[in-house]
Amino acid sequence: MAPDSELLAPPLVPVPFLQTLCLHPHLSPSVRLAWHRLEKSEGWAFCTFGSRLILVSWLYLFSILLPLYSGNTSTAWLILNRPPDLSTAVSNFRASFGKGWKEGGEREGGKWRSSLPGAVLAVTQSYSALQVNTGRTRVRAEPRPTNALSSLGLLHLAGRLMPRPHGQDHWPASYPECGSNAQSPINIQTDSVTFDPDLLPLQPHGYEQPGTEPLNLHNNGHTVQLSLPSTLYLEGLPRKYVAAQLHLHWGQKGTPWGSEHLINGKATAAELHIVHYDSESYESLSEAAQRPQGLAVLGILIEVGETKNPAYEHILSHLHEIKYKDQKTSMPPFNVRGLLPPLLAQYFRYNGSLTTPPCYQSVLWTVFHRRAQISTEQLEKLRETLFSTEEEPSEPLVQNYRAPQPLNQRMVFASFIQGEMLSLGVGILVGCLCLLLAVYFIARKIRRKRLRNRKSVVFTSARATEA
Numbered sequence: 001m002a003p004d005s006e007l008l009a010p011p012l013v014p015v016p017f018l019q020t021l022c023l024h025p026h027l028s029p030s031v032r033l034a035w036h037r038l039e040k041s042e043g044w045a046f047c048t049f050g051s052r053l054i055l056v057s058w059l060y061l062f063s064i065l066l067p068l069y070s071g072n073t074s075t076a077w078l079i080l081n082r083p084p085d086l087s088t089a090v091s092n093f094r095a096s097f098g099k100g101w102k103e104g105g106e107r108e109g110g111k112w113r114s115s116l117p118g119a120v121l122a123v124t125q126s127y128s129a130l131q132v133n134t135g136r137t138r139v140r141a142e143p144r145p146t147n148a149l150s151s152l153g154l155l156h157l158a159g160r161l162m163p164r165p166h167g168q169d170h171w172p173a174s175y176p177e178c179g180s181n182a183q184s185p186i187n188i189q190t191d192s193v194t195f196d197p198d199l200l201p202l203q204p205h206g207y208e209q210p211g212t213e214p215l216n217l218h219n220n221g222h223t224v225q226l227s228l229p230s231t232l233y234l235e236g237l238p239r240k241y242v243a244a245q246l247h248l249h250w251g252q253k254g255t256p257w258g259s260e261h262l263i264n265g266k267a268t269a270a271e272l273h274i275v276h277y278d279s280e281s282y283e284s285l286s287e288a289a290q291r292p293q294g295l296a297v298l299g300i301l302i303e304v305g306e307t308k309n310p311a312y313e314h315i316l317s318h319l320h321e322i323k324y325k326d327q328k329t330s331m332p333p334f335n336v337r338g339l340l341p342p343l344l345a346q347y348f349r350y351n352g353s354l355t356t357p358p359c360y361q362s363v364l365w366t367v368f369h370r371r372a373q374i375s376t377e378q379l380e381k382l383r384e385t386l387f388s389t390e391e392e393p394s395e396p397l398v399q400n401y402r403a404p405q406p407l408n409q410r411m412v413f414a415s416f417i418q419g420e421m422l423s424l425g426v427g428i429l430v431g432c433l434c435l436l437l438a439v440y441f442i443a444r445k446i447r448r449k450r451l452r453n454r455k456s457v458v459f460t461s462a463r464a465t466e467a
Contacts, residue, residue, distance in 0.1 A: 168403055171357050178359035183405035184352030185260035185299075188367065188412055193348060199415035201345035202298075202366065203235040206243075207337035214330035217318050221325035221388045222356060223247040223400050226315060232336065234276055234296060237364065241276035241296040244285045246339070248272055248315075249355075252398035253383050259301050260355055260401045261367050268371060269379050270302040271401070272339060273355075293351070294362045300340060305373030311338025312374050319385040324394070341370035346416040355402040369416065 172179030206229075216227040225247040232243035250270040251258030257267035276296045277288035288294030302312075314334040321329040346369040353361040374382075386397040 171359065175357040175359055177353070177361060178357055180353070180359070180361055181406070181408045182352060182361045182410060183359060184355050184363060184365060185262070185402060185404055186350065186352065186407050186410075186412070187262040187265055187404045188348050190264055190414075190418060193412045193414040195417050196349070196413040196415065199347070199349055199413060200236040201415070202237070202347070204232065204337060204340070204344075205235060206232040207340075208335050210333045210336055212333065215333055216328060217315065217322055217331050218328045219322040219325055219386055219397070221397070223249065223397075224315070224319065224322065224382075224386060226331075228274075228336070230279070233279070234298075237296055238293070239278050239280045242279040244275050244277055246272060246274040246336075248382065249401040250379070250382050250398070251401070252396070253380065258383075258399075258401060260404075261299055261301065262404055263301070268301040268303045270374075270382065272298075272300040272302060272372065274298040274300070274336075274339075289354070289360050289362055291362055293364045295354075295360075296364045296366065298340070299365060299367040301368070301371045303371045303373055304376055304379055306375070307373075308375045308378060309338070309373060311335060312372075312378055316378050316381050319381060323385060324387050324391050325389055339372065341368050341372050343370045344368065346370060346414075348412055348414055350410055350412045352405075352410075369414075369418075 211229050211231055213229065215229075218225045218227070225245050227245050228243040230242045230244075234241045234243075248270055249258060249260050256269065259268040259271035261271060274297065275285070276298075277285045278291075278294050278296070282288035282291065282294055285295075311334065314331065318329055318331045321327070348365075348367045348369065350365050350367075351361070352363050352365045353359050354363060383398055384396070387394045388397040388400075389395040
């Protein structure tokens, strides 16, 4: 419900846009509640989700702080009774777009701009009447004590303003587990992960030589899937996990994103998933998929490089044979290890789910820190060749990635030290080496001096004896 007091901010909120915003796929998976109604009062608009309130307003003065939309001089700004939290939230809001954003909303290396006007969104559990200053210097909100802006990062709209596939918000109606609290993919915030020294480097076996039998490639209408023989398995996990299949997720032409997992709010062009199941505990993939940590999935983020990737070309060169849904083809075995990034010792680990229905929360996720690379030509082939339907009418198979899901209370672990901790460790190591070198040279100089003094004493004594 809206506050009772009169709100005097300029009437600048376009209601149709706000309704679209409240229903945006980025938002609803995060708050996990259906949009109830839209209320508007003198320039403020409220998207209400039960006891939660999302406040959106436009002011003129602060647009320079969030230059997300070229030519838009009306950016939301809220000053709560906890300014440090607001400052942190705004910093996180801006940081989620990376360093590539310039004034006017252009991104370095291209002319892409945000498709929606920028706004600061605050999620509050409870609130009291808003006090609005019409002097165009500030808007003041006085909510009761709450973690008002700590949830700002949860609204992934701030981190990735982009179109999303339709229908994901309705999955829980048919597949209840899709609405559970340990879903995948997630946005991995590297400054919040926990280093775990017990995470061992992964060792894929059989990946270089996956047998001599042809591999089956299938367009299932959702992705391109390659069946893998059980001779491929992983070491470095709690149990033995054998490979079952791999598949890809990607975006559409003209957009730079397509991956499911994000690192610090940034997506890559595509993502590869290699699915394994616990063969020590379960007889089949379907049985393991319904059990905790029954599956182990490798997530490989794919970015665009300058040259073709021969390993990925083995798959992409056969896509024209399975253009339409349910078409299959056979292809020769190849070195699957070439699909992985070069360094397998650096990865993130968390417990999550399948990213498509039925969304079983049975996946031990390993998302590699390093990326694989494919060429622009290969990426376009992936985006433009396949269709999600039969021949008529044909619907392009694009944007087959799921929106990031809330982390909730889960922990994300890292197998490596990074960021400030890494810099600190390197600094300490370098400092210790310099100190050791200094001590070594000082000790060496002292020894040489003592040796010269000893020789001088011996020489003087010998001359005195001869005299």
